[in-house]
Amino acid sequence: MDRLLVTGGAGFIGSNFVHHALAHTEANVTVLDKLTYAASEASLEGLPSDRVSLVVGDVADDTLVDRLVAEHDAVVHFAAESHNDNSLDDPSPFIRTNLLGTFALLEAVRKSGVRFHHVSTDEVYGDLDLDDPKRFTEDTPYNPSSPYSASKAGSDHLVRAWVRSFGVQATISNCSNNYGPWQHVEKFIPRQITNVARGDRPKVYGDGMNVRDWIHTEDHSSAVLAILQRGTIGETYLVGADGERSNLEVVRAILRHFGRNEDDIEFVRDRAGHDRRYAIESGKLRSELGWQPRYEDFDAGLAATIEWYLAHEDWWAGVKAATEATYAAKGQ
Numbered sequence: 001m002d003r004l005l006v007t008g009g010a011g012f013i014g015s016n017f018v019h020h021a022l023a024h025t026e027a028n029v030t031v032l033d034k035l036t037y038a039a040s041e042a043s044l045e046g047l048p049s050d051r052v053s054l055v056v057g058d059v060a061d062d063t064l065v066d067r068l069v070a071e072h073d074a075v076v077h078f079a080a081e082s083h084n085d086n087s088l089d090d091p092s093p094f095i096r097t098n099l100l101g102t103f104a105l106l107e108a109v110r111k112s113g114v115r116f117h118h119v120s121t122d123e124v125y126g127d128l129d130l131d132d133p134k135r136f137t138e139d140t141p142y143n144p145s146s147p148y149s150a151s152k153a154g155s156d157h158l159v160r161a162w163v164r165s166f167g168v169q170a171t172i173s174n175c176s177n178n179y180g181p182w183q184h185v186e187k188f189i190p191r192q193i194t195n196v197a198r199g200d201r202p203k204v205y206g207d208g209m210n211v212r213d214w215i216h217t218e219d220h221s222s223a224v225l226a227i228l229q230r231g232t233i234g235e236t237y238l239v240g241a242d243g244e245r246s247n248l249e250v251v252r253a254i255l256r257h258f259g260r261n262e263d264d265i266e267f268v269r270d271r272a273g274h275d276r277r278y279a280i281e282s283g284k285l286r287s288e289l290g291w292q293p294r295y296e297d298f299d300a301g302l303a304a305t306i307e308w309y310l311a312h313e314d315w316w317a318g319v320k321a322a323t324e325a326t327y328a329a330k331g332q
Contacts, residue, residue: 012217
């Protein structure tokens, strides 16, 4: 796989994967990205120009996708509309990118015989009760709760159908919540970091007891590369780092890092259909492919992420006010 096409490679998780792939393989990478508000060319700055190129375009543009896929050995599909709140306001971009975009890519790889890896989310499984001892596994039934998670569930089903019906050489990964560099300030962890960094109170939905299974994006990147290189065609792998934390625990950890009172929190109106708990069982990935997370200590990963945002205020400052104004209009 000397030539990789990475969709959404200027976004948060995709750009981190591009950095990881360049550091751990000899591959040349083409990034296909629409450069929506959640993507940033800055996330690719400093990478060698002889190994990375950016094509600005839409994954749902089948003519463009057909041409690019035919020029590569493998496709890693990160491109997605992914913010739950936005999917509640307007589901249409989620249907176009997550469903029609995945369809266009699947047809292209079917024509060209190119290896395909589809990056998905644990949100397709719905949620778990806070006191439920179970975790999501590869066999957990799908039960999406929002337009976002429903569109991702649909895209997963498309991939499996194309594998079975057409013999497409594809794998799927469903990952837990990511954190790390280059994540837009509308998302939970960077929103709270940047609030506290500016002397404001962090904002927490509802009672703050919603639990997410956090993983540093560097660990997600290494997992995707392991699946791309060694994963069994047609298989699904769940990616998690045993990072279950409630929203309150995460916010209090951020406040501690800044030397602030851990109870200096503003509770705001809950999100509609807010899933209660996600938890990933990643034993298959670890046992079959030998993968292990680097950031097993969540507090260490969080501290590194806080320091990154403090060092890159010039990147996020320009969109912070507009993001908070959007939340304020919703009472959040």
